[in-house]
Amino acid sequence: MNQNLxxxxxxxxxxxxxxxxxxxxxxxxxxxxxxxxxxxxxxTVTRWxxxxxxxxxxxxxxxTTGGSGAQFRAWLGxxxxxxxxxxxxxxxxxxxxxxxxxxxxHQRVVIIGIDCPGITAELLNQAFGxxxxxxxxxxxxxxxxxxxxxxxxxxxTLAVPVLFTEMAWGTNQVLSETLHRAAQxxxxxMQLPLLQDVDDLEDLPLWEKFCPKERTMLxxxxxxxxxxxxNEAVQLPQVLGRLRRIAPQAERILCDGGSTDDTVxxxxxxxxxxxxxxxxxxxxxxxxxxxAQGEILLFLHADTQLPEGFEAIxxxxxxxxxxVAGAFELRIEGEGLGLRAVEWGVRWRSRLLQxxxxxxxxxxxxxxxxxxxxxxDLPIMEDFELMRRLQRQGRVAIATQAPGxxxxxxxxxxxxxxxxxxxxRTTLLNQGMILGYKLGISGDRLAxxxxxxGES
Numbered sequence: 001m002n003q004n005l006x007x008x009x010x011x012x013x014x015x016x017x018x019x020x021x022x023x024x025x026x027x028x029x030x031x032x033x034x035x036x037x038x039x040x041x042x043x044t045v046t047r048w049x050x051x052x053x054x055x056x057x058x059x060x061x062x063x064t065t066g067g068s069g070a071q072f073r074a075w076l077g078x079x080x081x082x083x084x085x086x087x088x089x090x091x092x093x094x095x096x097x098x099x100x101x102x103x104x105x106h107q108r109v110v111i112i113g114i115d116c117p118g119i120t121a122e123l124l125n126q127a128f129g130x131x132x133x134x135x136x137x138x139x140x141x142x143x144x145x146x147x148x149x150x151x152x153x154x155x156x157t158l159a160v161p162v163l164f165t166e167m168a169w170g171t172n173q174v175l176s177e178t179l180h181r182a183a184q185x186x187x188x189x190m191q192l193p194l195l196q197d198v199d200d201l202e203d204l205p206l207w208e209k210f211c212p213k214e215r216t217m218l219x220x221x222x223x224x225x226x227x228x229x230x231n232e233a234v235q236l237p238q239v240l241g242r243l244r245r246i247a248p249q250a251e252r253i254l255c256d257g258g259s260t261d262d263t264v265x266x267x268x269x270x271x272x273x274x275x276x277x278x279x280x281x282x283x284x285x286x287x288x289x290x291x292a293q294g295e296i297l298l299f300l301h302a303d304t305q306l307p308e309g310f311e312a313i314x315x316x317x318x319x320x321x322x323x324v325a326g327a328f329e330l331r332i333e334g335e336g337l338g339l340r341a342v343e344w345g346v347r348w349r350s351r352l353l354q355x356x357x358x359x360x361x362x363x364x365x366x367x368x369x370x371x372x373x374x375x376x377d378l379p380i381m382e383d384f385e386l387m388r389r390l391q392r393q394g395r396v397a398i399a400t401q402a403p404g405x406x407x408x409x410x411x412x413x414x415x416x417x418x419x420x421x422x423x424x425r426t427t428l429l430n431q432g433m434i435l436g437y438k439l440g441i442s443g444d445r446l447a448x449x450x451x452x453x454g455e456s
Contacts, residue, residue, distance in 0.1 A: 008097075010064070018031070039076070048125070061083055226300065227253065235303040313401065326396065358382075368393065
């Protein structure tokens with residue numbers, strides 16, 4: 001047995017695996033995905049071993065974490081060799097796996113994970129075949145890392161301290177840095193075809209492509225909260241923290257417009273997938289909606305807090321006869337008669353004219369959103385335009401705490417816009433934008449005027 005394949009995996013315990021996808025799939029759904037992807041990878045390995053040549057010269061080790069050997073045998077069967085992964089970071093664990101394989105007498109050792117459904121038996125043949133002449137084989141991943149790495153035994157002592165020490169694991173520089181270090185040591189390298197891992201929200205369609213039946217088994221959230229943001233590091237921790245607390249199973253998607261502060265890092269800390277879209281808020285919202293898994297879409301400003309029970313409230317509102325969309329009543333943080341007057345005006349505009357704006361957390365069913373074509377590609381006034389189109393389809397309702405009750409369901413938003421410009425000036429600016437839009441002034445011109453007024 002002169003070649004050894006090592007498969008890295010984790011026990012599918014809810015809340016302990018695929019954590020970046022928990023906002024989209026829930027803890028159970030993310031664990032289900034981990035289980036399915038492990039089984040898919042080992043099925044590929046089984047097909048590879050079934051080839052006559054490979055069955056005579058190859059062994060497989062499944063390196064595990066997060067569960068006992070008994071748990072893995074009960075899950076995956078007794079035909080595999082299970083070993084616990086070594087301590088340390090990813091580099092330490094891979095280095096130990098390679099060293100163990102070489103110490104057992106294997107001339108070629110290849111490591112794969114379970115995150116890349118595009119790995120095939122033919123590709124594994126290519127990897128081991130490459131090591132007959134090359135020192136190192138790499139499977140480059142679309143995210144800048146690699147899905148496969150293999151070494152010849154002869155170069156282990158030289159390669160391990162160079163390739164696996166002080167590497168910025170999890171970044172998009174892993175592959176390029178590995179190739180750079182290999183070149184410095186004179187290692188002969190072969191790269192396999194570029195493939196995509198399934199790590200984030202945007203990667204889920206790939207899993208559906210490879211395994212459509214398994215993908216449909218994943219738990220889908222009832223509601224997807226889509227948050228457009230740009231430089232919202234001050235407000236975002238409170239908004240995401242509350243969302244995780246009051247609706248842990250709701251899908252959260254942050255659509256970033258090119259932040260230069262810690263907005264993206266904060267979202268990642270709160271296990272919220274981030275999409276980068278610098279083409280304006282309408283495009284941010286549409287991109288988030290396109291990837292959302294929930295039956296209901298809720299568009300939330302990054303400085304606005306949702307009420308407890310908002311998921312059930314949104315469902316109940318949309319279940320009313322003739323209702324195609326909804327929003328919440330607006331409360332503005334801060335004291336003063338001016339802010340209370342703004343709230344009063346918003347309340348009557350929303351109820352009488354059925355014209356809630358984006359800061360009231362607009363929500364609607366995903367099929368309705370798709371049917372009307374989503375937000376128009378406007379540089380400003382995208383929420384106003386959406387409401388006008390929705391009114392032609394049915395009623396836009398303001399949510400209450402329960403069906404038939406008068407008590408409103410309220411979102412709380414920051415007073416920063418009114419505090420910056422003043423209540424009167426902000427109100428006049430907003431009304432001027434509506435008038436200009438109705439008069440047919442171009443969106444680009446309105447957006448430039450709005451920015452100038454906000455900066456002055």
